[in-house]
Amino acid sequence: MPAAPAIAVVIPCYELGRTLEEAVDSVLAQTRPAAEIVVVDDGSEDVLTRQVLARLRRPRTRVVGLPHGGVAVTRNQGVALTQAPYVVLLDADDVLADRYLERLGARLDAEPSLGFVSCAVQAFEGGRYVWKPPSTTPLGTLTRGSVHVSSMFRRGLWDAVGGFDPELPAYEDLDFWLHALRLGFRGEVLDEPLLFYRVRAGSRYRRGVEAGTYRQAMARIVERHRAVLDAGGVEVLAEKEAFLLELTRYHATLRARHDALQAELARLDGEIAAARGTLADVDAPPVVETAVAWRDSSLRRAVETALAERRWLVRGRVALLADRPWALDPLGVARWDEDAPAIAEERGALGDTVRLAPVSLDCAIVLLLATVEGLDDALARVRPALKPGGAVVVIAATPAGARVAEAQHEPSAAETWLRAALGRIFPPEAFDVETTASGIVIAYGRVPGGAALPRVQFARRTAPGARAAGGLILGYHRVAALDPDTHRLCIAPDDFRAHVRYLREHCTPMPLVDLVMAARADALPPRAVAVTLDDGYLDALTTAAPILAEAGVPATFFVNTERLTEPHEAWHDELERLLLGGAALPPRLELPLSPEPVRRDVRTPGERRDAHAVLHARLVGATPGEREEILAALARWAGVSLTARPERRVLVADEIVALSRLPGCDIGSHSEHHLLLPYQPEALQRSELRRAKERLETLLDRAVLSLAYPFGQHSAELAEVARRIPHLLAVTVEPALVTAATDPMRLPRIEVAGGDGAALATTIEQAGIPLRTWSADSTPA
Missing domain, CATH: 3.30.1490 (Dna Ligase; domain 1)
Structure with a gap:
């Protein structure tokens, strides 16, 4: 049976970083996979969008940047970059139902005479309604509107029409579909609402219905398609009149609903005003202005909690700076290395940053209680004081406004401002901003030259439909062809290369920490996987890392710290x-x-x-x-010497450092001596985990966040020891998916045996991540 025709999906994007990943992931979740996904950025200047574009790494997905030229130019260029016979255009703030490509593609497969297929639309986020395009005739399209722009069309239709008109100020899609219909292309509209349309303030549609823009665009369209008017005559006017009467009745319904909601808001405003006279706003504590009030405030406790949850950024020599110096003394700061000797910490007013010595800090914490004004100047002076890999943490304690913005699915003013400020001194992938559950806004930045900054902020997924079932952590040991291999720890280099190629083409590889954080935020992309390798063999550096780097697949390498300066083999x-x-x-x-x-x-x-x-x-x-x-x-x-064999030995200290400096390679702890820890006394458990972590952090000069339990064996008591050491996460060898409910100290992991890409595909499917319709050794047809 011949393969079904390939489908290309083009996603134009302009200042839509908040929603872009959800749009792309909806394409990757399709039951009939897209062969090509092209994201075309229309010269976005928004910092969040530039960040999302910089780190958007998805299978079969290409990101292209253009100077700002408008959506018509962006769509035209995106289609020109594809080759598939079927094409779908998806706006970066909309989402496809998972059967979208399957259902629409099946109609084009079955009916060669169809030029395009559309479907009903379900609105979400800012509105709740279902709309079905009313017509696929020239007359109905001109008077009542066209099918939506995400309708699937054949490439031949595109070539005949010639794309979108970049000169139109709006409604270029209406012009496009009128051209297609007048050229004789036939279309069909499915009843199913398979496109999720995001209703939001500031959308192109809302700008398009403004009177000036609408009249200008429609005058040009009417002039261009005058033949439809001439042929329809009175029928055109009658159809338009009927459509306008329908709109008038619908508008009256909306007006009545608007008036009722306004009355309800007025009543609630009165209740709020009355409550303010007698109650303290304990949920959103006001910014305090005295040391006494700050010491006992819920806001101080919220700041301390936020710092404790992100203590993995705070280690080494730390400076704590605040715009209100009286807030410094009573503020508790949890550290990643709180038990390490010779901890250096200094505290001072934000204006005192001039006294910081260059390249002297591992972490700078900036606390803003009053305003974010002046932060640019402070950051410009803090940045030179940070070592390579050093972190800056900025806390804006403005909870009320941040929570309101979060409820509206938009960034708060403080979040936007902080993101812009860090964007002026850090590369897009080296900083992030998030709003905590208490409404505090925290920005993070890390100086290049050390460990990569884990991703901490994920946009909320608000579209209807299923989420990813979970993420998968894969466990390997050796990338080598050795005999004997008694414990089946080896995978041949060619097979490992096939595995990595499969992961790159058909899954979404993520750093381990990022996958866990995305799972906690319920924001995992489809088929999310993290690669890990245990035991720290030399072939991790010489063989595995180059294969991973070539494909751009990140990995975490878990190493023991026994005899770091002595070449040796594992026991x-x-x-x-x-x-x-x-x-x-x-x-x-x-x-x-x-x-x-x-x-x-x-x-x-x-x-x-x-x-x-x-x-x-x-x-x-x-x-x-x-x-x-x-x-x-x-x-x-x-009578056998135990001198280490080069092909069998584990990494020594300088090789671990070299591995850590390769792009995408993170180092985790595998304990000191690889003991069966659940059966050891608690004191030895603590010693094995703490000593390994501290030795690695000293060696690498960075926080070590992850742990792999030796032999994958763990217990509730051992997990608690690991948590207190501390570690951010720990992996086992119990097979399951990682979800929001998974204990980060007992993460499941799938041990991967040898075999080619098809064998890995079967392993992944058996773990609970569907294969869809693609094969392991080829891209979708």
């Missing part, structure tokens, strides 16, 4: 080498171990495997000292 590899490595061995193994000696015949391969299993079980639960003693005794018995 289980040394055990495998001694018993299963092919060396000539004595016929019988005699190890006088306590409390039970090991005595085994090892003449045959099967006997050696049995001895390996017995000793592996002993070593898994052993302490570091016991392991070292047993392996040394075994090496003496076997």
